[in-house]
Amino acid sequence: MKAFKKIALAAGAALLTGAAYATPVATSGSYDGAGKTLQDYLQNVWAGPGTTISPNFVNTNQYSPDEMWTIGSTATSAVTFVFELTSNNGNNSFGIYDLGNPAHMLTIYDAATAAAGQRAVLTESLTTPGEFTTYLMTAGGVPIASSIQTITFSSSVFGLFMGAGGATYYSQAALNAGGGDQLVAYQGSGQNMQWPFLAPGTSKPWLANEILLAWEDLPVGARSGNCGQSADCDYNDMVILMESIKSVPVPAPLALLGMGMLGMGVTLRRRPA
Numbered sequence: 001m002k003a004f005k006k007i008a009l010a011a012g013a014a015l016l017t018g019a020a021y022a023t024p025v026a027t028s029g030s031y032d033g034a035g036k037t038l039q040d041y042l043q044n045v046w047a048g049p050g051t052t053i054s055p056n057f058v059n060t061n062q063y064s065p066d067e068m069w070t071i072g073s074t075a076t077s078a079v080t081f082v083f084e085l086t087s088n089n090g091n092n093s094f095g096i097y098d099l100g101n102p103a104h105m106l107t108i109y110d111a112a113t114a115a116a117g118q119r120a121v122l123t124e125s126l127t128t129p130g131e132f133t134t135y136l137m138t139a140g141g142v143p144i145a146s147s148i149q150t151i152t153f154s155s156s157v158f159g160l161f162m163g164a165g166g167a168t169y170y171s172q173a174a175l176n177a178g179g180g181d182q183l184v185a186y187q188g189s190g191q192n193m194q195w196p197f198l199a200p201g202t203s204k205p206w207l208a209n210e211i212l213l214a215w216e217d218l219p220v221g222a223r224s225g226n227c228g229q230s231a232d233c234d235y236n237d238m239v240i241l242m243e244s245i246k247s248v249p250v251p252a253p254l255a256l257l258g259m260g261m262l263g264m265g266v267t268l269r270r271r272p273a
């Protein structure tokens with residue numbers, strides 16, 4: 001009974017914190033070779049002076065939920081393409097999609113035009129909610145006129161996508177083949193980071209309004225064993241730092257389902273051993 005009570009309480013706590021939804025991220029076994037997982041980069045390459053990234057950070061510090069997003073009160077989000085490490089390098093794209101129609105997309109980084117380190121801006125109209133504009137920036141911070149694109153979505157809340165070769169992966173795992181979760185996210189907490197897009201030898205704090213988005217570009221699918229299907233689950237294939245976005249919780253009916261599961265835990269706990 002005592003052990004069972006503990007399990008039920010732990011399950012309840014996990015539901016409340018969202019920890020139950022953490023997506024397994026491999027900390028070794030990357031197809032890119034030894035020392036090249038997202039964990040390796042955060043811990044050994046991007047951590048700046050005075051900052052230590054804990055050894056299992058990629059699994060214990062995931063930002064949740066990470067499926068639906070909106071721009072914060074500023075209506076402007078700065079987007080920086082941090083890093084790309086994949087054999088699909090040059091074929092990957094990134095952007096946002098309309099939750100009402102996932103085929104309705106706005107590409108922020110196009111494989112043909114963007115490179116690692118490229119900066120972009122995403123804005124939402126203050127007068128027309130759901131109207132988004134994006135453009136790329138020169139290294140000097142000047143908007144590139146030929147890259148300006150505008151689209152109107154059905155709401156201010158959007159999904160994130162990664163295009164990889166012929167495949168498209170969505171931040172909403174249910175839209176991916178086998179329900180695979182291809183995206184993990186991390187929120188800054190003031191760590192001093194020497195991001196690769198900064199000048200060599202310089203670093204800056206990773207702020208709470210900066211979300212690191214890390215994608216796996218092979219289908220994760222229904223997991224079996226370590227990772228499932230052909231993916232290596234290193235989530236280093238395209239990494240984006242997006243400023244001034246926040247995630248939006250699941251709609252009420254799904255939240256109620258979660259509460260129902262919590263209720264089940266309570267019921268089981270009360271049952272005599």
Ligand SMILES: [Ca+2]
Nearest residue numbers: 066181183184
């Ligand atoms: Ca996810």
Ligand SMILES: [Ca+2]
Nearest residue numbers: 217233234235
């Ligand atoms: Ca991978």
